Amino acid sequence: MPAYEHFAAFYDIVMDDPGPRAERVDTAIERFRPDAGSLLELGCGTGAILARLNTAAELTGLDLSPEMLAIAGRTVPGAHLILGDMSDFDLGRRFDVIICVFDSINHLMNVAAWASLMRCVHAHLADDGIFVLDVNTIGELRRLGDELPWVYDFDGGTAIIDVTFAEDAHGVGVSDWDLRVFEQVNASRYELHHERIGEIALPLDRVRRLAADGFDLLDEVDEEGLPATDESVKAHFVLRRVN
Numbered sequence: 001m002p003a004y005e006h007f008a009a010f011y012d013i014v015m016d017d018p019g020p021r022a023e024r025v026d027t028a029i030e031r032f033r034p035d036a037g038s039l040l041e042l043g044c045g046t047g048a049i050l051a052r053l054n055t056a057a058e059l060t061g062l063d064l065s066p067e068m069l070a071i072a073g074r075t076v077p078g079a080h081l082i083l084g085d086m087s088d089f090d091l092g093r094r095f096d097v098i099i100c101v102f103d104s105i106n107h108l109m110n111v112a113a114w115a116s117l118m119r120c121v122h123a124h125l126a127d128d129g130i131f132v133l134d135v136n137t138i139g140e141l142r143r144l145g146d147e148l149p150w151v152y153d154f155d156g157g158t159a160i161i162d163v164t165f166a167e168d169a170h171g172v173g174v175s176d177w178d179l180r181v182f183e184q185v186n187a188s189r190y191e192l193h194h195e196r197i198g199e200i201a202l203p204l205d206r207v208r209r210l211a212a213d214g215f216d217l218l219d220e221v222d223e224e225g226l227p228a229t230d231e232s233v234k235a236h237f238v239l240r241r242v243n
């Protein structure tokens with residue numbers, strides 16, 4: 001069953017402001033592919049990023065969750081939205097820009113699926129097209145696992161997110177996100193929406209090796225624009241397709 005079935009309705013309420021994430025993508029496009037005519041987002045979710053991009057490119061979003069895509073359909077009615085798996089897709093066309101952001105790739109639970117995503121991206125990028133990717137690092141998933149559950153009160157309910165973390169024998173970080181939303185349905189009653197979502201994180205050297213196959217590295221920074229390490233919160237990559 002695809003993740004986000006139960007969390008979709010609360011995703012935009014509970015998650016951080018997507019504005020800075022969209023700005024980061026805009027900056028990469030302005031720097032490296034300012035003439036982009038087409039853009040594909042893998043793991044587009046509710047369309048929060050697509051809706052905020054500053055680009056004139058024609059927009060396509062792909063996601064595995066029908067519930068997230070239903071919201072995206074209302075948020076970015078002009079985008080072409082596709083239900084599909086970002087590690088195994090064939091859209092029969094190419095794009096100037098492909099993005100996969102807000103740790104969407106971390107949702108692929110084995111290294112083979114990350115490699116398969118990279119192959120699909122390569123096959124769908126125009127010559128010299130760019131791939132904007134971010135990943136949660138092992139350090140970040142470990143820190144989230146060490147923290148107490150995160151509690152967020154919003155108008156209409158409370159969300160509690162509890163992350164657990166373990167590292168496997170191959171140095172891959174594996175985390176389990178336990179998401180509970182207590183939705184207030186009347187003065188004395190709450191309805192519980194519960195689901196668990198997995199993420200893995202690879203050592204950045206392994207991500208770099210995956211990216212070296214078919215791509216040039218244009219940029220790789222942490223949240224502050226400094227060189228990314230396995231202890232950064234995220235690593236942000238901009239890659240250019242080469243043959």
Ligand SMILES: C[S@@+](CC[C@H](N)C(=O)[O-])C[C@H]1O[C@@H](n2cnc3c(N)ncnc32)[C@H](O)[C@@H]1O
Binds near residue numbers: 043044
């Ligand atoms: C953390 S959300 C990010 C959504 C959006 N990129 C944003 O920044 O708001 C991760 C998204 O990846 C999607 N996803 C997870 N596994 C996927 C897969 N195998 N193929 C396509 N989408 C997937 C989820 O359904 C979810 O919408």
